[in-house]
Amino acid sequence: MIKNDMTFKIGGEAGQGVESSGAGFAQALARGGLHIFGLQDYMSRIRGGHNFYQIRVKEEDIYSHTDAVHLLLALNPQAIKEHIEEVVEGGGIIYDESWQGEKRELEGRGIVPFPAPLKRIAEEEGGRKVMMNTAALGVAAGLTGYDFEPMASVIEDNFRKKGASVVERNLKVAETGYRFAQENYHRFDYRLEAIEVPERMVINGNHAFCLGAVASGCRFVSAYPMTPATSIMEWMATHAQRYGMVMKHTEDEIAAICMAIGAAHVGARAMTATSGGGFSLMVEALGLAGMTETPLVVVEAQRPGPSTGLATRTEQGDLRFILHASQGEFPRLILAPGTVEECFQAGARAFNLAEKYQCPVIVVLDNFLANSLRAVDKEAFDFASVEIDRGELLTSEDLDRLESRYNRFQFTESGISPRAVSSHPKAVYVSTGNVHDEEGHITEEPTIRTKMMNKKMRKLEVARREMREPELYGPKEADITLLGWGSTYGPIREAVKALNKEGRKVNFIHFMDIWPLHWEEVAEMMERAKQTVAVENNYSGQMADLIRTYTGREVDKRILRYDGRPFSPDYIIAHLEVQ
Amino acid sequence: MIKNDMTFKIGGEAGQGVESSGAGFAQALARGGLHIFGLQDYMSRIRGGHNFYQIRVKEEDIYSHTDAVHLLLALNPQAIKEHIEEVVEGGGIIYDESWQGEKRELEGRGIVPFPAPLKRIAEEEGGRKVMMNTAALGVAAGLTGYDFEPMASVIEDNFRKKGASVVERNLKVAETGYRFAQENYHRFDYRLEAIEVPERMVINGNHAFCLGAVASGCRFVSAYPMTPATSIMEWMATHAQRYGMVMKHTEDEIAAICMAIGAAHVGARAMTATSGGGFSLMVEALGLAGMTETPLVVVEAQRPGPSTGLATRTEQGDLRFILHASQGEFPRLILAPGTVEECFQAGARAFNLAEKYQCPVIVVLDNFLANSLRAVDKEAFDFASVEIDRGELLTSEDLDRLESRYNRFQFTESGISPRAVSSHPKAVYVSTGNVHDEEGHITEEPTIRTKMMNKKMRKLEVARREMREPELYGPKEADITLLGWGSTYGPIREAVKALNKEGRKVNFIHFMDIWPLHWEEVAEMMERAKQTVAVENNYSGQMADLIRTYTGREVDKRILRYDGRPFSPDYIIAHLEVQ
Amino acid sequence: MMSEVKDFASPVRPTWCPGCGNFGILNALKRALANLDLEPHQVLLVSGIGCGSKLPDYMKANGFMGIHGRVLPIATGAKLANHELKVIAVHGDGDGYGIGGNHFLYTMRRNMDLVDIIQNNQVYGLTKGQYSPTSERGFVTKTSPEGAIELAVNPIALALAAGATFIARGFAGELPHLAQLLAQAIEHRGYALVDVLQPCVIFNRVNTYDWFRARLYKLEEEEGYGPSNREAAWEKAFEWGDRIPIGLFYQVEGLPTYEDQLPALRVGSLVKQGLRPLTPEEVEALKQEFV
């Protein structure tokens, strides 16, 4: 009997509610005090095809999915075909009783078949075939002996908007499935049991970022829908009124970034969010923000490219592009959070950094981080510690007292010029994407150009001081040091944990801040490492190249994945072995 | 007496014809068998301000301007103020006799004053004050003892379009100036004398590229005006009809690159040309060309950024951007010619490379190379050796014979899939920016994705074989090895030449092909070098970083210039000394 | 050999939702092409990104599925390089009137000889239901939770203002009528807009088949209406309420297309002209320009 340590997988076609029921079930498990990691996988289509949702559940905090599936909820026969190989011996598959010929094959593989009248329950108790998903969840809960209560509460919350009858019918469907399992199934090794813990949040990277952004006073969001960034603008839309924000769905990504620049220029904390294709369209205006020293936050949630690529899948292929995007050179800050906690922090930090250094701050996410759910303690998001620091922003009172001419782009040692936003009689100035003098006027003087360029670039040196150093996870001394950045944190961490449990000596350097960095520190870390292995979700190992550029040290090995699927700890471990 | 070795500088405001007369004079010198290098410098405005044109002339082939000015043609008093410091002792200044107070200052500096009735000649002989420029050229020719004949022929050619009267009046103005100088001036150390050589071309980088492109069958140009690339589309426009091309001035750069992609997709050799700001807008579609394996040529003529920056000046700040532009990873080829000869070759090579490797080829120029004039032998552009190689392009006959299904994106060892262009009954296929299978249909299969990615990237390995290795100039063994790429070739070469003449041992590695490269060769070259010094027209030393990324070798020193002005040999030498 | 609808069948099964209006458009297009006796290799379908833009994958014909909003410049480039191809643009309302709106204006001004089919479902389908440029005021979506507050794009009026020479509106639920309109558009020399009302059964629960059926009427059947009068078309362009017109709003024939006016194309398409080394005379002429 294995308690509170298993993976569910719900498979079916688009339109069967795979994702919504998966997310709901994850939440029900979290309400029972369990930790979860929820992985979403869907095709770029609205109906049909094959999607799945995978939920790993455990009593301890977990950071990633793992490959082995213990209970498959097949909403159609194809789901069995797709995933049967992943189900462990002793694991089970829940499927509709009407499907023939499955039983024998499952038993041959040591998988326990759990045929159930999913369709019948859905239709009879719920009145709609699509409620098969709820029925299957009910069966799964019953089968694993999990409390019905948390599930009922999630159903109530999630369907409340659709009316009491929908809530009621879903509850009945779930309950019937639950009872059916308890009455009919007797042998299954995996059990779940609710435990007492304080309330937990179940949240994905995009929403975690949103919470941080709102906490730090984001006031303006202009964006154009693009997977996997869209849920940021959608969340902001529904929260705009309450939190005093404007969310503008624009005509394209060029307008999106330009509106944010306009809003930021006059003093609102402003951001946009997109994926690589939309970011491509933002490149020109990114340079404008650089040149005009406009504080701007851009979220780039990556997906596999080039071009449209795999619209609903994951990759970390845009790092070098983000680092060098736009003609010419200007300071930009790049954050690449690796967990929902870091996403929250990135949301909270980004606007401060943007205003302090008066430059674009790019937060790099990807589909895996943006959409995967994790359960975290409510305290994990430390709102109280979020400080709003607008840097050298002159207040109306400061300006009232101003004696001399206001120089918006004053040459200073730090490179930071005290900023006034348009609307004060003593600080009427022009900003321009042309080379300009301290006052802001266009100039072509070579010496001013050089000084202004140096002034701007000095900001990077100051900013560098507050960027986070890469974090070491695992033992200080190790035979192998894995290197990762951003969203791979979870799978790598779990791989390292597992390997050390097996007696291997492996540790892991995680980059959550990418630019600027103290490269000497990185060089030292590299120096201390014996064998280094970069683990990246892209074709070439972009971070490994970056490390070589700025430390001269070549990474010894690269484990690269670029089929649109995220790493799992198992995948990393397997690829570490084949040398 | 110094013969056929001097620098002219013509200074005045926009609207005074500084550039046109400078270019005309340069041509007149070339027609007299002399080598010239013509440097254009103008402000981003149509009238007023201060512009200059600098012509270095010599009997041997020259690759760059130098700083010392021997004869300044001041079309207004400001020109004297701006440039007096640059005039050598023993040099002279031609200016209008009406300006007061110049004479004494010049003599104090050992500069010979040549006041002349420029305005009067222009108005009396030509009827328009703007002809002062022609008058000054006449004076300069007379003063240096240069034949009047070549100048007359250039005036005739250049003004022919404006009618016989304009030609005649300009000729009269020039001649009067010429005679005035011969009659009135007696002491000047610098002399010019026509010599007998075969005909020479006087051409800039943009036009040299155009010639190469037309020679190699460019059929379609879609572009949007942007300095310093505009003269490419303008030249193409006037040559479209005769050479069977379409030149489309589009609504923006997005349309420009997309039209070129459309044209290339159906089989026309197609290109676009822009500067960094326009290239920013092309980034998304660049990835589309990468994903659909569309042969596409893009010229990126750099100017100082970020953003609008210095619109009429020079910089090499876009290299990293060009290398990584667009989300995801895909093969691209990057050429960075350094001379007009290499520009011609780049024009001729680019379309072959694009069609052979079915990917975007980016030709990186900059304002300095795009606009500087150089005299070259007519044979320097070897049209006869331009071969049109369309790579694995299936002809109509090939397709008629086809037995099996046509797979546009067939997995091959070279990564190159034989290409058919749309319009043959046996090769009806779809192309898409989505991940696709061999036939071209959209797929989300992870294994196909991985295989297709590998297939595409293999093309880089094949292409690498025909990319040009960096070229060594100067002695094999040297104490200092300068490193440069693209347009800095001329100034660096001249600096190296001068230094070796002085007994220093300096050589120079010039990168004209940037991507992909044989990095092992580069590493070896770096290994052989004692002290390496990167000379780059940008803030950070982008090529130096690239070298470090792919060879691990750090460049010892960087001479960087980012004030919008090009390097001169003098500048490089001066900065080499201060360690 | 006459061409048939089945000649245009693709091996790929559409991934559209059952009931999606795009099926009607696909079928109408195949029928129009077959009726005109065109063959798959004579046609180039250019699309963008969106549910509807997957159409070229579901039809046998040359196809190029590009990026979001850039359909018309790609189609234009292809047409200019090979004007013997029938180039048909097909894309969603977000793609065509939204992010691609400027290309729309420009292509009309040019009178490029293209057919431009807009799959107008008044919503963003593929990104799962945000409001689109043609969404009606008050339309509630994930990015307009309090209802859209922008005036809906009026494609017919815009096309009139921009100088389009063929302006039509079809309905995905009226196959023969739509096929007929598409055939007319393909035969028109110059730019031809066919805005197709295309029910999205998932994300647009307002403008459904029934909603349209209750309102649509055919201009061809409208007493006294003819497509040659710009003022009349302008008036009809604003009719969107209890009655909504479909059919041909406006057409001018006989104006030169953009391609007609390009000297380099008079001797044949660029692609047909092929590639050849320059003649010595051409080389000399080129060099001489710079001597």
Added chain:
Amino acid sequence: MMSEVKDFASPVRPTWCPGCGNFGILNALKRALANLDLEPHQVLLVSGIGCGSKLPDYMKANGFMGIHGRVLPIATGAKLANHELKVIAVHGDGDGYGIGGNHFLYTMRRNMDLVDIIQNNQVYGLTKGQYSPTSERGFVTKTSPEGAIELAVNPIALALAAGATFIARGFAGELPHLAQLLAQAIEHRGYALVDVLQPCVIFNRVNTYDWFRARLYKLEEEEGYGPSNREAAWEKAFEWGDRIPIGLFYQVEGLPTYEDQLPALRVGSLVKQGLRPLTPEEVEALKQEFV
């Protein structure tokens, strides 16, 4: 204290060519602002790239000179963040109707409370004379050596089709009339287009001051013409020949602006609302959404 024209004087001397129509626009704008008693800090001028787009550098007022074609989204963002500023967009015909054409359509649909001044010289000035979207057919330039073959953009007709609520055309050579139009535009609540015919004395040798003077007439002086009739405006929009109208073509008053309809702005501008830490209740509510 009343504001005066000289309050808007910048220390920077314009780099425009002597005789350039932009001087007239600059002066008219200053006069309009002074007449309305606005002060430099209450105004934000947003421009793009082009000769005309340098205007903010030549005037004392808050200014933001952005990138080519993106004036309206930048202005929109600024206005949405601080709707107490009078936001005035000013840019060339290439910038506004060319590369920026789609933003033009969208800003009109939104009825953003902006003034949009187009310096319409029918040519690209700063890049030295290529044809522009408003160049007339046959206009010979470096990129149209055989004459432009695209139908010129008709900004008035487009604006009518896109739903603009204030549509006017001025002439840079008629300062008092232009200043009056600009003042009306600034006072209009909602999007106000002022297309200004602006002679470029260097690159447009066709549409000169004299050419215009021989043709222009004022709509205000036209018997029976009033700016409230869309059909009449539509007709006038196409008048471009021996007679060319200037003045106010069309205006609808009383429609809500985009900003009016945003709930978050009812309590004051975003900028005025300032920044503050979330209250414990707000934090709890946010967290609870995910529990």
